[in-house]
Amino acid sequence: MPKTIQIRDLDDEVYLALGRRAADAGVTIPELLRQEAERLAARPTVAEWLERTRRRPSAITAADVRRALDEHRGRWPDDRR
Secondary structure, three states, X not given: XXXXXXXXXXXXXXXHHHHHHHHHXXXXXXXXXXXXXXXXXXXXXXXXXXXXXXXXXOXXXXXXXXXXXXXXXXOOOOOOO
16 A cells, blocks of 8 residues: 655755756656655665675775776775785
8 A cells, every 4th residue: 555755844955856866757746755765675785785795705805906996997006005
């Protein structure tokens, strides 16, 4: 059964930005917020995502990641490695 959510004390700037986004999408503000709530609810929390990624085995080490980053961006000026 559908539920109703009420948001109080929304800043004018936020409401105007939501209005612009809704207009750009061709929907009402409540429809835009309903779509965003569905999208948010479908995503895992950060804790859930971290737990899932911890379970994945990987041959890549932290040193491999640092080396790849150094190759991409260059060494940090104070890096003593």
